[in-house]
Amino acid sequence: MWRNALRFAAGLLAGVLLWWYGAPLYDGIVGAAAEPVLHVDARFRDLDTAERGRWIVIRSAGGTFRYGTLPADQMTYNVILFVALLATVRRPRRGRVAIAIAVLFASHVITFAVGTESLYATGRDPSSTEANVWMGANLFLRVVGMLGVAFGCWWWVAVAGGDPVQRPRARPVRRKK
Amino acid sequence: MKPLRFLLRFVILLAVLYLPLTLQSVDTAVIVPFSRAIAVVSAAILNVLGQHVTVTGVILAAGSHAVSIQNGCNGIEAVVFLVAAILAFPATWRQRVIGLVAAIALIQILNLVRVVTLFLINRYKPDLFELFHLAIWQTVIGGSAIALFYVWTTRVHVAKRA
Numbered sequence A: 001m002w003r004n005a006l007r008f009a010a011g012l013l014a015g016v017l018l019w020w021y022g023a024p025l026y027d028g029i030v031g032a033a034a035e036p037v038l039h040v041d042a043r044f045r046d047l048d049t050a051e052r053g054r055w056i057v058i059r060s061a062g063g064t065f066r067y068g069t070l071p072a073d074q075m076t077y078n079v080i081l082f083v084a085l086l087a088t089v090r091r092p093r094r095g096r097v098a099i100a101i102a103v104l105f106a107s108h109v110i111t112f113a114v115g116t117e118s119l120y121a122t123g124r125d126p127s128s129t130e131a132n133v134w135m136g137a138n139l140f141l142r143v144v145g146m147l148g149v150a151f152g153c154w155w156w157v158a159v160a161g162g163d164p165v166q167r168p169r170a171r172p173v174r175r176k177k
Numbered sequence B: 001m002k003p004l005r006f007l008l009r010f011v012i013l014l015a016v017l018y019l020p021l022t023l024q025s026v027d028t029a030v031i032v033p034f035s036r037a038i039a040v041v042s043a044a045i046l047n048v049l050g051q052h053v054t055v056t057g058v059i060l061a062a063g064s065h066a067v068s069i070q071n072g073c074n075g076i077e078a079v080v081f082l083v084a085a086i087l088a089f090p091a092t093w094r095q096r097v098i099g100l101v102a103a104i105a106l107i108q109i110l111n112l113v114r115v116v117t118l119f120l121i122n123r124y125k126p127d128l129f130e131l132f133h134l135a136i137w138q139t140v141i142g143g144s145a146i147a148l149f150y151v152w153t154t155r156v157h158v159a160k161r162a
Helices: A002-039 A078-086 A094-124 A129-158 B003-022 B024-048 B076-088 B093-124 B126-161
Strands: A047-052 A055-060 A068-070 B054-056 B059-062 B065-068
Touching: A002 A047, A002 A055, A002 A078, A002 A094, A002 B126, A055 A094, A068 A094, A078 A094, A078 A129, A078 B126, A094 A129, A129 B003, A129 B076, A129 B126, B003 B024, B003 B076, B024 B054, B024 B059, B024 B093, B059 B093, B065 B093, B076 B093, B076 B126, B093 B126
Parallel strands: none
Antiparallel strands: A047 A055, A055 A068, B054 B059, B059 B065
16 A cells, blocks of 8 residues: 555656646647637637647637637646556556547547637626536536546556556455364 | 446446536535635634634635635545545445545545645745645545545455455
8 A cells, every 4th residue: 555655656746747847738739639629619610729838829810709718737737646546557558558548638628628618608698508508517527527537547547457456356354263 | 347337337427416516506505615614624723833814705814825715625526526436336335325424534634734735835835836736736635535435445345255
């Protein structure tokens, strides 16, 4: 247990460094990947994103909607938890880790797209059903979704992947003589 | 239990359990008073540490320094996670109740430590506040919730075999 705690702490440190220094670049990639998803909504057909430090700028090439910004690093910080949890896995299978990373990335793209929809729906009419639905989805993803996705990805690699150290197992039961 | 079936049940429960929290009435009647209680207890701890803190709703203040306990800082996300994970995992209701009571109590104690330390960091090292608020404490709370769930699953397994 203490060894796992130490591995988690080392992973936490590595995750913090990765996120702190890598977030601007990574956030830009997430924003770019979210563009085609947002283009599905006709109102965002000419949407374009650009990274500005730890924020992502959302703009319209044709001026069809106002300029907006999203704190993208607040949508990706569960990378730290995933790295810390992954550090506790002794023999992770590469294929499973790759799938987990892909799921984590997809969840960031979805969170960014939902965050954008929520930002503009709230700006149009904060009391509308549309704004409430997008806001609810945005809060779900940013409050419990971040934790849930990191946990699910770790579970997929460690427990479902059959890591001998992570798999829940029984302690030997002593029999009375 | 098949791991993928567990994950599916977990995701569905997470969404179902989170839905009531999005309602304004639940926020007013449950979440805000709960956050206020955290603010009162945290202020009491900080005052023992000589910080001279006052509480206004969910805001802790001392001089020009203040922190506000919002959703995401009250430990509710870890509680929802624990409830969803423990309910999704095969166990008896007695085991689930014991696991939930113990895990939620520990998470809330840890959350008090988070609020107190974040207040102190905001007061004495404000340049480090965002790093601790977003990166370190969120990960520690999330990691602790997952660790508590994991330890509980091993106990449930022991109980099944015994």
